[in-house]
Amino acid sequence: MSRWEYFVKRLLLTVPVLFSVLTFLFIMLRTGPIDPVAARLGPQAGAADRAQLRERLGLNDPLWEQYVDFITDFITFNFGQSWVVQAERDILDIAVGAAPATLWLGFWAILLPLFIGIPLGFYAGLNPNTLGDYAASLGGIIWQALPNFWLCVIALAVLRRTREGGELLGINWYTLGPDFAARDISITGTPRLEWFSTTDILMFPVPYISDWTALAIDIKLILPPALILGSASMAAELRIGRTAMLETVNSKFVETAKAKGLSSRVIVWKHIFRNALIPLLPVITSEAFLLIGGSVIVEQIFNINGLGRIFFQALTQGDLPMAGALLFLFTVIILGLNILQDFLYTVIDPRVGYNQ
Amino acid sequence: MSTRQRDSTDEFEEPDDDTLSRDRIRENPRPAMVWLGGLAVLLLLEIGRVFAGVGQLFGIVGFTVELLASVPTSVGGNVGGTLGSAAGFVATAITAILMAFAITVPVAGSVPDGAVDVLGLDLSRRGHRWAKRAELTFVLVALAGLIAYTPFGGVFSALIGAITGGVDALASSLPAITSRDLIPNTGHRLPEGGWEGTFLGLSPAVAWAIRTGLVFAYATAFLAWMWRGFDVYRTHYRLADWTPRDDTVRRFRNNYWGLFGFAIVFVFVVLALWAPAVSPVEAQHNIYEPNAHEFEYLSDDGEVTSTTHVFANLQSRSDGQNTIGPMSYDDYGRWAPLGTTNRGQDMMTHLSHGARTSLVIGVTAIGLGALIAVVLSLLSSYYKGITDIATVMASDTIQAVPALLLIMLVSVVFQEADHPIAQPLDGGLLLALIFAFAYWPGMWRSIRGPSLQVSEQEWVDAAKSYGQTPLQTMRKHMAPYIAGYILIYGSLLIGGVIISTAALTFLGLGINPPTPEWGRLIDGGQSYVSTDSWHVATIPGVAIVLVVIAFNALGDAIRDAIDPEADVDESEAAATGGGA
Numbered sequence: 001m002s003r004w005e006y007f008v009k010r011l012l013l014t015v016p017v018l019f020s021v022l023t024f025l026f027i028m029l030r031t032g033p034i035d036p037v038a039a040r041l042g043p044q045a046g047a048a049d050r051a052q053l054r055e056r057l058g059l060n061d062p063l064w065e066q067y068v069d070f071i072t073d074f075i076t077f078n079f080g081q082s083w084v085v086q087a088e089r090d091i092l093d094i095a096v097g098a099a100p101a102t103l104w105l106g107f108w109a110i111l112l113p114l115f116i117g118i119p120l121g122f123y124a125g126l127n128p129n130t131l132g133d134y135a136a137s138l139g140g141i142i143w144q145a146l147p148n149f150w151l152c153v154i155a156l157a158v159l160r161r162t163r164e165g166g167e168l169l170g171i172n173w174y175t176l177g178p179d180f181a182a183r184d185i186s187i188t189g190t191p192r193l194e195w196f197s198t199t200d201i202l203m204f205p206v207p208y209i210s211d212w213t214a215l216a217i218d219i220k221l222i223l224p225p226a227l228i229l230g231s232a233s234m235a236a237e238l239r240i241g242r243t244a245m246l247e248t249v250n251s252k253f254v255e256t257a258k259a260k261g262l263s264s265r266v267i268v269w270k271h272i273f274r275n276a277l278i279p280l281l282p283v284i285t286s287e288a289f290l291l292i293g294g295s296v297i298v299e300q301i302f303n304i305n306g307l308g309r310i311f312f313q314a315l316t317q318g319d320l321p322m323a324g325a326l327l328f329l330f331t332v333i334i335l336g337l338n339i340l341q342d343f344l345y346t347v348i349d350p351r352v353g354y355n356q
Numbered sequence: 357m358s359t360r361q362r363d364s365t366d367e368f369e370e371p372d373d374d375t376l377s378r379d380r381i382r383e384n385p386r387p388a389m390v391w392l393g394g395l396a397v398l399l400l401l402e403i404g405r406v407f408a409g410v411g412q413l414f415g416i417v418g419f420t421v422e423l424l425a426s427v428p429t430s431v432g433g434n435v436g437g438t439l440g441s442a443a444g445f446v447a448t449a450i451t452a453i454l455m456a457f458a459i460t461v462p463v464a465g466s467v468p469d470g471a472v473d474v475l476g477l478d479l480s481r482r483g484h485r486w487a488k489r490a491e492l493t494f495v496l497v498a499l500a501g502l503i504a505y506t507p508f509g510g511v512f513s514a515l516i517g518a519i520t521g522g523v524d525a526l527a528s529s530l531p532a533i534t535s536r537d538l539i540p541n542t543g544h545r546l547p548e549g550g551w552e553g554t555f556l557g558l559s560p561a562v563a564w565a566i567r568t569g570l571v572f573a574y575a576t577a578f579l580a581w582m583w584r585g586f587d588v589y590r591t592h593y594r595l596a597d598w599t600p601r602d603d604t605v606r607r608f609r610n611n612y613w614g615l616f617g618f619a620i621v622f623v624f625v626v627l628a629l630w631a632p633a634v635s636p637v638e639a640q641h642n643i644y645e646p647n648a649h650e651f652e653y654l655s656d657d658g659e660v661t662s663t664t665h666v667f668a669n670l671q672s673r674s675d676g677q678n679t680i681g682p683m684s685y686d687d688y689g690r691w692a693p694l695g696t697t698n699r700g701q702d703m704m705t706h707l708s709h710g711a712r713t714s715l716v717i718g719v720t721a722i723g724l725g726a727l728i729a730v731v732l733s734l735l736s737s738y739y740k741g742i743t744d745i746a747t748v749m750a751s752d753t754i755q756a757v758p759a760l761l762l763i764m765l766v767s768v769v770f771q772e773a774d775h776p777i778a779q780p781l782d783g784g785l786l787l788a789l790i791f792a793f794a795y796w797p798g799m800w801r802s803i804r805g806p807s808l809q810v811s812e813q814e815w816v817d818a819a820k821s822y823g824q825t826p827l828q829t830m831r832k833h834m835a836p837y838i839a840g841y842i843l844i845y846g847s848l849l850i851g852g853v854i855i856s857t858a859a860l861t862f863l864g865l866g867i868n869p870p871t872p873e874w875g876r877l878i879d880g881g882q883s884y885v886s887t888d889s890w891h892v893a894t895i896p897g898v899a900i901v902l903v904v905i906a907f908n909a910l911g912d913a914i915r916d917a918i919d920p921e922a923d924v925d926e927s928e929a930a931a932t933g934g935g936a
Binding site: 013016017018020021024028029032033034035141142144145146147148149150153154156157158160161289292293294296297300311312315316318320323324327330331334335338 | 748749750752753756757758759760761762764765766768769770772773775851855858859862863864865875878882885886893894897900901904905908909
């Protein structure tokens with residue numbers, strides 16, 4: 001099987017997967033143990049109200065008709081309105097409104113581990129069995145086992161404490177960089193993301209950064225949660241980066257390069273570094289799973305009004321259709337990322353797919 | 357070897373290993389007897405707890421059976437609701453028959469063939485097998501019908517009730533060396549100094565330390581005796597002088613990182629199993645029903661007075677303003693080795709019972725998930741084709757949804773509806789089932805490669821042509837090669853389950869009070885981290901980190917021990933709990 005055939009096969013397989021996810025959601029939300037009418041109206045509602053809502057939600061239709069309606073609505077992103085969380089607002093609107101904060105968080109949560117985890121892993125792999133290697137590896141093991149929610153609690157406590165004089169390494173988090181204390185803003189909260197404007201260059205709107213202070217505030221706001229959200233991936237990148245580096249260093253072509261008389265700097269950067277990146281690709285793309293799952297916890301604790309927090313609110317306030325819709329959106333994102341990963345792999349590493 | 361091979365009457369059955377080692381024990385019974393005698397002494401020392409454990413096991417089995425028994429009627433009820441009662445009855449019957457059949461398939465092999473010969477039919481071997489299953493199904497369904505629809509059922513349940521009642525009575529009356537009755541640590545100060553009601557009049561702290569020390573000493577002795585049992589078996593009763601497993605054990609024993617992990621896991625398991633013994637106050641008094649239980653203490657004006665736990669708890673909260681820190685007494689003379697929680701409960705009691713909750717959930721979830729993964733991987737690699745594609749589809753579907761969010765949604769749906777399955781452990785069982793549902797695809801995917809490889813081996817072909825049934829081929833010739841892999845992934849994933857459970861409870865979506873859970877402790881203490889009551893959120897957090905590191909280390913060590921060359925993909929099994 002050629003690699004492109006393999007890619008197309010994977011692509012086609014996502015269609016039935018999407019449908020079975022929808023079917024699962026339908027079973028959970030409509031025919032599951034919970035009655036949608038009771039969930040919406042509460043136990044005290046009168047029989048007339050119940051009957052009316054039952055009719056309005058289409059629960060009196062035959063099951064197959066409900067199923068077809070459900071699938072068509074979800075496929076066309078017509079999720080209807082939120083019940084409780086932001087009542088009567090379109091669910092898609094709410095999601096679009098909350099997405100930028102989550103994207104901003106996710107961007108930094110991917111970027112930070114990339115620039116900390118991979119260099120550390122490569123360093124450990126280049127200097128195996130040294131003190132630095134042990135320190136990096138042990139740090140990675142502990143970092144991976146730290147629960148995000150506990151890290152959030154501890155980090156917030158430490159950062160808050162820096163304000164009352166209990167400074168950490170002489171740093172007061174509130175006055176470091178953009179001064180939060182003087183502006184009277186909390187160190188938790190939703191980034192406003194209003195630091196860019198657009199200007200027209202040759203009729204096209206091009207964004208540029210108009211307010212550097214606002215950008216700095218947003219970055220400072222997002223750094224601690226992003227670092228915590230990326231912690232697990234950072235540890236994974238460190239471990240796998242180390243293994244990949246070790247394997248590449250000991251491979252034949254590096255020996256050849258040495259025999260050719262290349263300088264060790266050229267060997268490391270040109271031959272080792274690029275090849276060691278290949279096994280890291282799935283780690284980086286699979287971070288999306290961790291980010292989406294973890295965003296619920298981190299956003300909830302750091303008061304960021306992103307997708308994860310809205311999902312959590314929908315669940316705790318009994319807004320199940322909205323929770324289902326958001327879960328479907330997350331699934332679509334993940335399926336898209338999977339396809340992207342397969343595509344990148346097909347382009348970068350021709351070995352994939354041959355022996356499947 | 358050749359002398360040991362016996363002429364088997366059944367050409368399709370391999371000589372049974374059990375009878376062989378039984379013969380060897382008969383030839384040289386002394387070492388086995390010594391070991392069994394030691395084991396009996398160890399068990400007798402803790403006989404009360406052994407029976408308590410048996411009683412709990414009965415409870416679990418009873419609950420499972422009841423739950424399974426309610427499936428046919430609930431399916432019938434659902435169908436009957438839409439299609440009429442006749443269809444409902446048919447659906448009930450069909451579900452019951454299908455379930456009975458599913459139970460018979462794995463056990464039919466061990467039923468003597470004579471059961472089918474009675475029918476006097478001339479059957480092919482395959483027909484013979486199916487006839488046996490059908491017969492067993494019929495017997496099962498008839499029995500179930502007898503119990504469900506005739507007075508015989510009443511007698512049956514009375515019998516079960518008598519047995520469980522007897523076990524419970526034994527559990528509470530038999531002694532144990534680690535019981536609270538033998539070494540009590542709850543008492544009150546006397547006005548003239550000293551303590552009343554504690555072990556030998558020692559202070560509660562010392563009495564508690566003695567009891568906890570005894571628990572760990574006993575558990576270590578038990579572990580050492582088990583190891584000795586393996587040694588005895590190896591030197592006296594095993595056929596071969598050497599097996600690959602010896603190398604596995606040797607590699608594991610020389611892996612210090614793995615031994616560190618094993619030690620922490622051991623402490624965690626002991627904490628969970630002996631939770632009632634290592635907790636300074638009884639959980640029933642302090643956490644579950646604090647207003648129904650009174651205790652005595654020496655009040656400030658020098659009199660011994662009595663109060664309820666709920667009142668005393670209110671006064672000994674660690675909530676920033678006042679703190680009962682680790683290694684201290686509260687104002688009521690109750691010893692708190694790890695301090696109190698933000699609601700005034702004893703932290704050590706909460707922590708050890710929380711360990712129990714985590715362990716039960718982790719083991720149930722991973723055990724069930726691994727079972728599903730192994731069965732499906734055997735089926736899909738043996739039959740290939742449509743079975744394989746269907747499994748790929750199912751696992752792709754579950755893996756496409758972010759696991760933590762899926763678990764949250766399903767858990768909320770069942771808990772909102774107050775489904776009976778959400779009752780045990782205040783949602784703990786429900787969580788374990790959802791984890792199993794969400795995690796089996798990962799495990800299946802990681803053992804898929806090895807099981808496909810095994811299914812291509814020549815010995816599997818040989819077994820097929822030799823006339824072994826598919827079930828036997830899978831069980832005897834394929835499963836042993838996959839067991840190692842599933843062990844590795846299981847121990848790597850269990851840390852993820854523990855983190856996720858704590859995270860969900862922290863968010864208020866997992867296990868509801870009063871069942872103790874570590875995540876709720878962190879939730880309760882999160883506002884006080886930078887105050888004097890720092891210990892409330894810190895101690896359970898450190899405990900989670902240690903346990904998860906330990907399980908990861910154990911998994912890594914098992915992997916290295918089983919096959920140092922094994923190419924196990926780490927990214928698949930990264931025990932991070934889906935970002936929790």
